[in-house]
Amino acid sequence: MKKITYIFIITALLLGMLLHACFKPEGILIDKESKDYCLFAEGSYWIYQDSATHIIDSVVIDKPISYSFGSEPKRDPYRETYSTHISFYSQDSVSSILFDLTTGEADSDLKKPCLLRSYFFATMYHNGEVFEKFPNFKSLPVLVKKEDSYLINGITYLNVKIFEENMRVGKKRICYWAKNIGLIRTEIYKNDSVIVKNLIRYNVKQ
Numbered sequence: 001m002k003k004i005t006y007i008f009i010i011t012a013l014l015l016g017m018l019l020h021a022c023f024k025p026e027g028i029l030i031d032k033e034s035k036d037y038c039l040f041a042e043g044s045y046w047i048y049q050d051s052a053t054h055i056i057d058s059v060v061i062d063k064p065i066s067y068s069f070g071s072e073p074k075r076d077p078y079r080e081t082y083s084t085h086i087s088f089y090s091q092d093s094v095s096s097i098l099f100d101l102t103t104g105e106a107d108s109d110l111k112k113p114c115l116l117r118s119y120f121f122a123t124m125y126h127n128g129e130v131f132e133k134f135p136n137f138k139s140l141p142v143l144v145k146k147e148d149s150y151l152i153n154g155i156t157y158l159n160v161k162i163f164e165e166n167m168r169v170g171k172k173r174i175c176y177w178a179k180n181i182g183l184i185r186t187e188i189y190k191n192d193s194v195i196v197k198n199l200i201r202y203n204v205k206q
Helices: 002-023 032-038
Strands: 045-050 056-061 066-070 078-089 094-102 115-118 122-126 142-152 155-168 171-178 182-190 193-203
Touching (some): 032 094, 032 122, 032 171, 122 155, 142 182
Antiparallel strands (some): 045 193, 056 078, 066 078, 078 094, 115 122, 142 155, 171 182, 182 193
């Protein structure tokens, strides 16, 4: 009798595991490369300097990272998201902006793009290929180049992705991202002027 009971329990457990595997929701997960470029832990910081004025700005992840894996109503499969508030310290002000690294807008067939986005800066990174276009997105920055190395102020950064975005008429932004470091340089062109900010110091935690 005991033997039959044990067999029944084991069978039930195996059946439960099988059903769980079969009905586990399909998901579009964030790719490892995007995490290497964009996902950093609380305590990470980056310090930038304006190349013309030498004014210093700092960016700090000073809030815990939250995680979610779910779906909006009537949407399938599930999407993955990491979120946090990032603080910006400039010469005379401090601001906090919510950033998401997410597949929340990913195409169900292509399984991308994975986006780093905020409500203030819009999208700053995605996991597309060079000059790749996405049918449902009209305002994503374009990945225009991948560099094995890029030199800034005597420092060589490896595996750099360069994104270009036409923000509005007469204004363009170029962002440089380095693997395992994050954003290393921004250029903002407005009419005939340009503002360049370079990374001068950082401490990242992954």
